[in-house]
Amino acid sequence: MQGRSLSGPQLWDTAALVGHLVPAGSVYALLAEHRQVLFPDGMFEDLFPSGRGRPSLPGAVIASVLVLQTLEDRSDPEAVQAVRCDLRWKVACGLPIDHAGFHPTTLTAWRQRLRASDRPDRIFEAVRQVVAQTGVLKGKTRRALDSVVFDDAVATQDTITQLIAAMRRVRREVPGAADVIAERCHAHDWDDPGKPRIAWDDKTARDVLVSALVNDALIVVDGFTGTKLDESAEQALALLALVAGQDVEPADGSDGSDGSDGRWRIARRVAPERVISTVDVQARHVHKTVHHRQDGFKGHVAVEPDTGLFTGADLTEAAGQDNHEAVVGLGLLDQDPEPGPADGFEVLGDTAYGTGEARAALTGAGHTPIIKPAPLRPAVPGGFTIDDFTVDEHAGTVTCPNGLVRQLTAKRTATFGAGCRGCPLRQRCTTAKDGRSISLHPHDQQLRAARAQWASNHALRDTYRRHRPMVERSIAWLIGPKGRCRKLRYRGTAANTWWLHTRIAGLNLRRLLNLGLTRQPTGWALA
Numbered sequence: 060m061q062g063r064s065l066s067g068p069q070l071w072d073t074a075a076l077v078g079h080l081v082p083a084g085s086v087y088a089l090l091a092e093h094r095q096v097l098f099p100d101g102m103f104e105d106l107f108p109s110g111r112g113r114p115s116l117p118g119a120v121i122a123s124v125l126v127l128q129t130l131e132d133r134s135d136p137e138a139v140q141a142v143r144c145d146l147r148w149k150v151a152c153g154l155p156i157d158h159a160g161f162h163p164t165t166l167t168a169w170r171q172r173l174r175a176s177d178r179p180d181r182i183f184e185a186v187r188q189v190v191a192q193t194g195v196l197k198g199k200t201r202r203a204l205d206s207v208v209f210d211d212a213v214a215t216q217d218t219i220t221q222l223i224a225a226m227r228r229v230r231r232e233v234p235g236a237a238d239v240i241a242e243r244c245h246a247h248d249w250d251d252p253g254k255p256r257i258a259w260d261d262k263t264a265r266d267v268l269v270s271a272l273v274n275d276a277l278i279v280v281d282g283f284t285g286t287k288l289d290e291s292a293e294q295a296l297a298l299l300a301l302v303a304g305q306d307v308e309p310a311d312g313s314d315g316s317d318g319s320d321g322r323w324r325i326a327r328r329v330a331p332e333r334v335i336s337t338v339d340v341q342a343r344h345v346h347k348t349v350h351h352r353q354d355g356f357k358g359h360v361a362v363e364p365d366t367g368l369f370t371g372a373d374l375t376e377a378a379g380q381d382n383h384e385a386v387v388g389l390g391l392l393d394q395d396p397e398p399g400p401a402d403g404f405e406v407l408g409d410t411a412y413g414t415g416e417a418r419a420a421l422t423g424a425g426h427t428p429i430i431k432p433a434p435l436r437p438a439v440p441g442g443f444t445i446d447d448f449t450v451d452e453h454a455g456t457v458t459c460p461n462g463l464v465r466q467l468t469a470k471r472t473a474t475f476g477a478g479c480r481g482c483p484l485r486q487r488c489t490t491a492k493d494g495r496s497i498s499l500h501p502h503d504q505q506l507r508a509a510r511a512q513w514a515s516n517h518a519l520r521d522t523y524r525r526h527r528p529m530v531e532r533s534i535a536w537l538i539g540p541k542g543r544c545r546k547l548r549y550r551g552t553a554a555n556t557w558w559l560h561t562r563i564a565g566l567n568l569r570r571l572l573n574l575g576l577t578r579q580p581t582g583w584a585l586a
Contacts, residue, residue: 098122130565183560246271385417415502
């Protein structure tokens with residue numbers, strides 16, 4: 060059962076003894092005075108439905124610890140050590156000065172209960188209510204969208220390591236798999252979690268090992284296909300099938316395209332949305348830019364640029380169309396604690412948010428995109444871009460800079476072909492032997508209009524340059540000094556989304572305090 064906060068002062072109360080040493084206007088002082096208003100015990104009653112058992116800690120205390128833990132980026136043992144030894148934490152949590160702390164697994168248990176509940180982000184929601192009560196966002200009609208890459212908490216595994224780990228998991232969790240593997244699968248000593256001892260600099264030896272491991276995996280997958288299994292066993296078998304197929308291809312000279320002669324090799328490509336670890340199957344390769352590559356997750360935020368307050372956040376797998384910045388960013392605007400203006404928000408974003416689909420979705424939702432268009436890349440350096448071609452959507456035609464007209468196909472392509480022969484502008488247009496061809500985006504008109512508006516509207520560019528960079532300040536707060544919070548502590552999107560929301564709750568409290576947050580008889584306000 061949940062513990063209850065004491066209403067009166069305690070013996071050796073830390074706040075009474077040394078509370079004056081805690082800086083006024085700090086998160087510690089705020090929690091010391093108002094933690095039970097922010098996080099009342101009743102807010103967590105549903106986590107302990109039975110009402111039986113030894114009382115746990117009060118919800119206000121645990122919520123305060125979790126906020127401080129994520130705000131200072133501490134592990135569970137480090138957070139408990141702070142509860143035990145840091146006077147600021149004792150004051151914030153209302154604990155006596157001789158309080159010895161508690162076991163770190165207490166924090167683990169509370170997080171698990173929160174994540175399994177109907178309202179896992181209730182701490183984040185409680186701070187959003189504070190933001191709404193202050194009215195700090197009233198009249199603020201701009202929102203900036205951005206994303207940040209977080210490194211995962213596990214090591215990236217190569218193909219062989221993943222195959223061995225997945226087979227060992229199937230052996231543990233699928234009934235009967237251990238017997239099948241012992242009888243029919245001999246590519247590896249499955250009691251050994253490490254890699255086999257082979258001549259790793261010998262390509263032939265590597266290919267033989269890969270073929271043997273993949274074939275063993277296929278034996279197991281085929282052997283249990285159609286068998287009724289519980290959820291854990293099904294997940295283990297599905298993961299084995301995935302890692303056995305995502306990184307391999309038939310070896311040279313193999314019969315057919317399915318490796319039917321039993322020979323496989325490491326594929327000479329990277330599978331889309333590749334699983335990079337059997338320990339955290341939701342971690343992905345991240346290409347934030349062409350030259351900047353990481354492994355992990357992508358955090359998405361919406362920020363009010365004048366105050367620096369986060370108004371929405373989400374964390375997703377780093378790959379996949381459904382997890383693109385533009386797709387997730389639109390959903391963040393719906394989380395805003397302040398109802399948007401009748402004509403929508405002015406939405407500021409970098410070129411990642413400037414896709415045709417994103418602009419159409421933002422406009423369709425009533426918002427005004429203030430997004431820097433992606434630069435056009437001409438086919439010939441310094442030559443014509445797609446904007447130099449005139450498009451008549453009504454007639455379905457494209458006219459080149461030399462006046463040649465071509466019909467658009469059903470797939471929205473136009474080929475000028477023989478018309479490019481002898482064209483005096485060809486050197487500025489194409490180097491293709493068969494002449495110029497272009498493909499138009501489904502939202503080509505909207506993209507053209509956005510590029511033209513950006514080039515001609517100085518006020519639009521000034522608004523972007525003035526307000527959009529402010530989101531970088533909030534991102535810097537999010538990732539912490541020297542980027543120490545880029546490394547996540549948990550596995551999977553659910554656990555790390557909870558962490559992101561809780562950290563943002565702490566950051567918003569700190570920012571509100573800097574803006575003059577006070578508690579009045581009528582509620583929260585800014586001085």
